[in-house]
Amino acid sequence: MEWLNAIVQGTLLGGLYALFAAGLSLIFGVMRLVNIAHGDLIVLAAYLGLTVTTATGMHPMAALVIVVPAMALIGYALQRGLLNQTLGDDILPPLLVTFGLSVIIQNGLLEVYTADPQTLNAGALETASVAVGGVSLGILPLLTFGIAIAVIWGLQWTFYHTALGRAFRAVSDNQDIAQLMGLNRRHIFGLAMALALGVTAIAGILLGIRTSFDPSIGGGRLIFGFEAVIIGGLGNLWGTLVGGVILGVAQTIGAKIDPGWQVLAGHIAFLVILAVRPNGLFPRVSG
């Protein structure tokens, strides 16, 4: 029963990791950009949530109404102002520029919010739970998992059923021809980053309610998201959810064996999958 509990909790935790990963997967799919600052942007969203909740007294979930558009706006500005200049055949500029961005965001947050750990206070939501067949399920993890499914379904639907999704797929397939067909790829990339950071905002708020956070944890969140993407297979959003769940389950089982093994077990699961299935479980596009 204890093991079943660990697996169930790990699965729900996987929902959060899938949310970390969805934004990463989306921008890689559209513009082949790997954003090293992704984890720090998740933490930035959590801090924006903190500012909004303390300033207005809103519930953190209600603060999404402000934080999601704010992050989307930051995403669009970031893409058009900075990241679009780095795109090209050479992988160095995007990598090093987003790495520099990561250091800037991390130290900027340190400057403004100090290194003290913070949490978002969500009241009764944090501790509420339901008992299902002897396993006690937290409402927050259940909600997180539900949101992850909804977000991935929403992204999938956007990709395959809207004009914007068609534009995303077009620039992903061939930037130059998409440009010739009248799409402004700079604008499309900006919209993709806006969408990705909107998802990141949701991930950041849920992270902030679930655990305490400080400016230094961004790198760890980037790694979890990245592992979920690679386990699931590049370019496959539903695969990302599976990747997140595998990572979450590996972590909770590791923690069950020895608390010091929680994160390590997740990394080891990732390396094992990399060894046996280098392209992940359900690859769609080649890197």
Place this chain on the structure above:
Amino acid sequence: MNLQDYSVSRSSKAARVAAILTAIALLVLIAAPLWAGRADMRLMGELFLYLSLATLWNLMAGYAGLVSVGQQAYVGFGGYMLFALTMLGGLHPLVAIAAAGVLGALISIPVAVLIFRLRGAYFAIGTWVIAEVFRLSFAQISALGGGSGSSLPVAIVKSLASGRSMREALSYWLALGAAVLVVTAVYLFLRSRQGLALTAIRDNELAAGSLGIDIWRTKFIVYVVTSAFTAMIGALIFLQKLRISPDAAFSVNDWTAFVIFIVVIGGIGTIEGPIIGTLVFFALRETLADLGTTYLIVLGVVAIVVMLKAPKGIWGVIRSRYDLQLFPLGYRVKHIGQSKEN
């Protein structure tokens, strides 16, 4: 226009002057324990170790196209090997430093086989995962102090040299020696057949492969050799610090972020770049370090601006302006004598 009118040579006047100046500078630096204060020697020792790390990272990223953000894995590994081999294995520190290099090479082999499956930016984050695995694993070893780390026992420190000033001089010479060794090794490597292959891969991977260069193998060799040297530098760093903990040993900021900034600002893909970058980095650090986090923000901004506006860094700007190469890698065609036709 006869062929005899032209000569092909690697050297140039600037390179010869640079070589002489380097030799003089080296002599002055070797004599530093005679003229420099204790704090200055410590600072210079640290500078040489950063120069070594930057030169090694530049070989990987600038020449082999292996952009790693996980070199702290080998810095920390080397540091921990120094502590483990001296404290638990009873080796002399100098032997332990050499052994750390060998062990670093050995462990990098399975790591390379695994993460070479990832390409480009995903390779970068994969190296970071490896560094995290190293950090979390060493935090589990209670004989080395677990998560809180341990200090190097006095007896081991004293086995290096009994007097304090001699020990500090030795530690300085080791750092200087490491920097000279690394820069020379990378320079000679790039001038060799393997180095030519590497440059070809950097310029065009597809074309290099079609000329019969084994790309995987060349990159693999670079990765293993870089790891071995990085582990040795790591051992030297923690021989200076005398204290190790998982967070300090595997710090992404200290051993990778700063190193990347050094190389990018100085000029990636050149031998001179990391040298200039290290000098600029230390000059900035000594003047701005009091600002704390602001200093890091400034560094990040400078690196981004350099990457976007002058992707070849400071040295790239100088080289394109004055056509200089102080460490000549390529060959030049020169016109000699008066040609009779003209």
